[in-house]
Amino acid sequence: MMIAPQRTRSTCTFCRCGCALEIVRQGRRIVGVEYPDDSRPTGGRLCPRGSASAMLLDHPRRLCYPLKDGKERSWNDFLAEVGPIVRDCPSNELAITYGSQLTREDVETVWGMADALGADNLACSSPESEMHFARRLGGRSRVQAQDQFHVTPEEIAKADSLLLVGDVFGLMPVLARTVLDTRYASRERRLFGLDTVASRVAGFSHKFLQPRPGTEPLLVLGLAALCDPRLSGFDADAVATACGARSDDMREVATAFDRPKRGMILATVTSGRVANPQFLAAALQLLKDRMKGNTRLVVLSAGAIEPGKKPLGEILSGIEQGAVRVMLDFGDGALLEYPALSARLEKLELLVTTGFLRPGSTVKGWVLPVPMNLEKAGSVDTLWGPAKLEPTAVAASGTRELARIVEEILQADVQAAPVEETVWPAMPTRTVLDKGRAMLSGKSGQPLISPDYMFTLLAEKPAYGFLEVFGSSGKQIAVAPTDARALNLSERAVVKLETSSGRQATFELHVTSHVQQGTLLVDANAPAVRALFDVSIDSSSGMVTIPPAQAKLWRKE
Amino acid sequence: MAKRIVLDLDYCIGCQSCAAACQAAFREESRIRYGEIGATAFLPMACRHCEEPLCAAACPFEVLTISGPDKLVVQSSFRCTGCGSCILACPWGVIDEQLLRNISQKCNQCADRETRAGRIGPRCVAACATGALRFLDEAELPKPEVARRFISRSPFWRRT
Numbered sequence: 131m132m133i134a135p136q137r138t139r140s141t142c143t144f145c146r147c148g149c150a151l152e153i154v155r156q157g158r159r160i161v162g163v164e165y166p167d168d169s170r171p172t173g174g175r176l177c178p179r180g181s182a183s184a185m186l187l188d189h190p191r192r193l194c195y196p197l198k199d200g201k202e203r204s205w206n207d208f209l210a211e212v213g214p215i216v217r218d219c220p221s222n223e224l225a226i227t228y229g230s231q232l233t234r235e236d237v238e239t240v241w242g243m244a245d246a247l248g249a250d251n252l253a254c255s256s257p258e259s260e261m262h263f264a265r266r267l268g269g270r271s272r273v274q275a276q277d278q279f280h281v282t283p284e285e286i287a288k289a290d291s292l293l294l295v296g297d298v299f300g301l302m303p304v305l306a307r308t309v310l311d312t313r314y315a316s317r318e319r320r321l322f323g324l325d326t327v328a329s330r331v332a333g334f335s336h337k338f339l340q341p342r343p344g345t346e347p348l349l350v351l352g353l354a355a356l357c358d359p360r361l362s363g364f365d366a367d368a369v370a371t372a373c374g375a376r377s378d379d380m381r382e383v384a385t386a387f388d389r390p391k392r393g394m395i396l397a398t399v400t401s402g403r404v405a406n407p408q409f410l411a412a413a414l415q416l417l418k419d420r421m422k423g424n425t426r427l428v429v430l431s432a433g434a435i436e437p438g439k440k441p442l443g444e445i446l447s448g449i450e451q452g453a454v455r456v457m458l459d460f461g462d463g464a465l466l467e468y469p470a471l472s473a474r475l476e477k478l479e480l481l482v483t484t485g486f487l488r489p490g491s492t493v494k495g496w497v498l499p500v501p502m503n504l505e506k507a508g509s510v511d512t513l514w515g516p517a518k519l520e521p522t523a524v525a526a527s528g529t530r531e532l533a534r535i536v537e538e539i540l541q542a543d544v545q546a547a548p549v550e551e552t553v554w555p556a557m558p559t560r561t562v563l564d565k566g567r568a569m570l571s572g573k574s575g576q577p578l579i580s581p582d583y584m585f586t587l588l589a590e591k592p593a594y595g596f597l598e599v600f601g602s603s604g605k606q607i608a609v610a611p612t613d614a615r616a617l618n619l620s621e622r623a624v625v626k627l628e629t630s631s632g633r634q635a636t637f638e639l640h641v642t643s644h645v646q647q648g649t650l651l652v653d654a655n656a657p658a659v660r661a662l663f664d665v666s667i668d669s670s671s672g673m674v675t676i677p678p679a680q681a682k683l684w685r686k687e
Numbered sequence: 688m689a690k691r692i693v694l695d696l697d698y699c700i701g702c703q704s705c706a707a708a709c710q711a712a713f714r715e716e717s718r719i720r721y722g723e724i725g726a727t728a729f730l731p732m733a734c735r736h737c738e739e740p741l742c743a744a745a746c747p748f749e750v751l752t753i754s755g756p757d758k759l760v761v762q763s764s765f766r767c768t769g770c771g772s773c774i775l776a777c778p779w780g781v782i783d784e785q786l787l788r789n790i791s792q793k794c795n796q797c798a799d800r801e802t803r804a805g806r807i808g809p810r811c812v813a814a815c816a817t818g819a820l821r822f823l824d825e826a827e828l829p830k831p832e833v834a835r836r837f838i839s840r841s842p843f844w845r846r847t
Contacts, residue, residue, distance in 0.1 A: 178707030303702035303816035
């Protein structure tokens with residue numbers, strides 16, 4: 131007898147767009163994903179990450195056993211070995227981290243565990259720049275900064291001028307509909323883009339500002355000076371020259387955000403794209419404050435979870451110095467995504483991480499299988515506000531809920547603890563201006579092309595390449611036509627790349643005017659590509675970022 | 688005229704949600720092709736289900752036939768030998784080789800996707816992140832609206 135298909139609605143949590151989706155099941159078998167057109171505000175539209183949901187629920191790489199050093203072990207082995215170590219570990223030698231994709235309830239459980247163990251080394255482990263970018267805005271608490279994390283389609287629709295900073299359409303394709311409807315609503319509406327790569331926003335923008343890599347904050351400060359002439363030292367022509375932009379375009383943007391216009395800045399940062407997200411965040415805050423019109427700044431971070439009690443960089447430094455011996459990472463394996471970051475964990479005596487897919491390479495330590503968000507009930511924060519999750523499928527065999535893992539490790543009931551608000555100090559205005567002026571006068575800032583290495587290597591993360599569900603990505607490298615001519619390379623030539631830290635990879639060349647001269651663009655969805663990027667820890671803030679790399683390129687013989 | 692997939696170039700951002708939805712549903716390669724014009728125009732292209740399909744004319748084994756009230760060009764995978772005649776004949780380049788089974792594959796407008804009320808249209812249209820793809824018949828097609836704002840005036844294609 132044919133079993134009737136059942137549909138269960140939930141919310142996609144692979145970014146903060148909070149799109150509704152339905153998982154279709156026949157009995158326990160996942161049949162596919164459906165698009166509920168009566169859902170608001172996204173109307174059933176889904177980007178490739180949402181469409182991948184059903185494939186991920188029963189993915190062949192789905193993790194169903196605990197792994198130790200890459201080998202399958204039982205849950206009893208794990209508890210017998212790890213439980214005593216964690217329970218007996220001095221609290222200052224233990225670090226607990228959590229990922230950005232967890233439910234609110236999961237995060238509260240992790241905070242409860244940290245409370246029970248007295249661990250102060252508690253941090254969100256997402257190394258993604260956009261997370262830290264979001265936290266560094268404004269220096270206000272989350273309650274005060276609600277307007278920076280949440281927005282409604284109606285509010286976007288009211289904006290006379292929109293400035294999209296970063297690859298907004300790449301991060302949240304579904305948001306593009308609202309933005310484009312606003313842009314097409316009348317001829318007076320203006321849409322501007324600002325990114326180092328002519329991203330998908332470029333073709334829809336009235337003006338697209340494309341500064342050289344590393345100079346984005348300076349360009350933003352130049353715009354701020356045009357909006358408020360009292361901000362001295364940022365002459366538009368000088369800033370435009372330093373950034374490789376056009377001063378007329380900058381003036382047009384500044385005019386569009388003048389009184390009495392209603393403006394909106396939607397900003398995001400991609401790992402491997404922006405050298406200093408903290409500086410860019412502070413510069414954007416300053417720009418928003420100096421705009422005379424009624425302008426809002428909204429951050430489109432991939433996740434927006436409390437950062438924890440300590441910056442992640444501080445914990446990583448503790449591991450380096452041998453002060454932290456044991457680490458429990460309750461996340462989606464983000465720490466292991468970037469090899470430069472996971473290499474810093476090698477000094478640990480015990481590493482326990484969680485994930486729903488089998489890691490691409492052997493992890494030294496334990497990897498525990500946990501359910502995906504689509505298999506849980508709970509609540510998450512989205513761009514449009516809080517959303518509820520419903521379990522759309524029975525949790526995959528062998529996985530255990532985070533709360534159960536915590537209780538079994540501690541051999542006691544753990545009370546979920548309220549997540550404390552952490553107010554991260556913003557970069558002081560004086561520092562922002564000093565850094566900007568120094569960059570303009572050429573006293574600081576790294577050169578675009580160093581004498582030894584020709585190119586700045588930038589990353590993008592198109593939604594279609596998400597977890598490589600739809601096929602392997604990261605095979606192509608984009609280069610400007612002028613550079614291709616100079617190197618005598620043609621489209622589809624096989625090239626070899628070596629970064630300044632000695633990492634190598636092979637790509638197929640794609641010649642495009644999307645990228646500027648002296649820059650290369652790669653798809654960082656692929657693990658081999660992420661391995662090309664280094665990790666930097668800011669000494670003053672403890673912020674972990676993944677900046678662009680320096681690389682040279684030649685034809686593979 | 689039966690319903691067909693229509694693309695509004697003013698809204699397509701090239702995110703490939705359509706290709707992902709197709710691939711997720713059929714668990715094989717996407718049946719919707721994807722191309723770019725210059726730096727700014729994106730073209731997802733599915734089978735147009737032509738009134739006089741050249742692919743059907745080229746097929747030596749009558750694998751491709753026009754079927755049903757919607758006059759869809761449907762393919763009988765069991766009879767396809769993978770000769771590739773349809774791939775070469777298609778003027779839009781939207782029929783591809785299914786590499787695993789060594790037969791050709793093409794869009795069937797998600798004929799399997801239906802509710803009690805009837806067919807609800809292709810998944811690529813439902814998934815389209817910006818609503819650029821629409822499923823319309825000729826009467827519904829607001830011709831002056833589609834690509835109205837798409838005017839070439841500079842090295843970038845500008846939407847006025």
